[in-house]
Amino acid sequence: MSAYLQQQAKAPAAMPQAFHSPQLLDFLPLEPTPPATVSHKANCSSCAMRAICMGGNLNDADRSRLDAVIHNWRMVRRGEALYRAGDAFQSIYALRSGSFKTVLAHQNGCEQVSGFFLTGETLGLDGICTEHHACDAIALEDSAVCVIPFHLLEALCREMRSLQQHVHRMLSSEIVRESGVMLLLASxxxxxxxxxxxxxxxxxxxxxxxxxxxxxxxxxxxxxxxxxxxxxxxxxxxxxxxxxxxxxxxxxxxxxxxxxxxxxxx
Known part of the structure; x- marks a missing residue:
């Protein structure tokens, strides 16, 4: 177990958690997300988590450009959904404070927790493939997330190689974690x-x-x-x-x- 845990600890800082999203079965979408909670203007340049959630190799000018993309941050109260399975994918979310769980619904109506997300980690990447979210993201406590519209992030990645590399590392690490949960449950x-x-x-x-x-x-x-x-x-x-x-x-x-x-x- 030691070697595997050491590997996970070295994963990209944006999403270093292991054992995420065991998509081993077919799941049913749940109800649409209720109206969003109140949003506030975000500022990457002054955020204490900036080096973690969006990489440490971005300079001040790069972070200022990110400020223009990350329009706001949103409070999500304990027990509320940031998004639900079946919701249209529009944004990814950087967790400023608090924590979340992601939940998948089986065809028989049972639910399974597929991951836990901590401050500095990223939510919402599950929606990129199908353009719809595959799970519910539920706040475990009062939490705050930065809202990053994905189409704007894609455009910025084309201009900023360092950011593009960071997003690629996030996606790659998600694949590694999918393998991790298979190992966890199987062996x-x-x-x-x-x-x-x-x-x-x-x-x-x-x-x-x-x-x-x-x-x-x-x-x-x-x-x-x-x-x-x-x-x-x-x-x-x-x-x-x-x-x-x-x-x-x-x-x-x-x-x-x-x-x-x-x-x-x-």
Whole structure:
């Protein structure tokens, strides 16, 4: 598990999370997205996440040009949808603050969590292929996203090679993560899946300058189980076992990783 996690930690900063979007089955579109929440003018040049969500190789002039493309940022309240499966694809979204889950609907009516997105990561790339979103994006907490109209981003990429390369890396890393979820579901036992999940969140936080050990898990145990392909009870039981063995400390949604090496050896 160590080599795979190290590879994911080195993924492009815009979308470094692993194990995304297990599109293994056919899914039904859900209802259209409700009206958007209030939007505000965005400014990449003054944003603390600019080097992460749009690459560190853009100079000030490039970021000023991005400002002209990223028209606004939008608040999305906890439990609200940024977009839903079946919605027309128009924009991608850079997560300024907060966190999201993406959810796929099976033909039998059941739902499956396909990914979790943290501050500095990018949502909405699933819509490029068919020009419609394939999943719901639901805020796990009050969150803010920058809205990037894709047709304007494409035009700017033709003029800015550095930005074009960054977008290509984002798309490539999404393919890598699709393979990652296949590996996760096919070859790891429940304990390994939970350990890999914790280490992955840790690596993504660390890439953004946050603590590697102190995690604030905004998702529920049930959502983690849906994502990992295991039952809620298995998630809770595994976390309790890790705590009993001195690997982690759990206080509600806050999890402290006490022994990263031991988790990696599971």
């Amino acid at each position: 790891l036992c429940a304990e390994q899946r939970v350990a890999a999940f914790l280490l992955n969140i840790s690596a993504r936080q660390h890439a953004r300058g946050y603590s590697r050990r102190d995690l604030a898990l905004r998702m529920t145990r049930e959502e983690i189980g849906s994502y990992l392909g295991i039952k809620l009870e298995t998630v809770s039981r595994t976390l309790s076992r890790f705590q009993r063995d001195g690997l982690i400390e759990v206080k509600g949604k806050r999890v402290t990783l006490l022994d990263l090496d031991a988790l990696d050896r599971i």
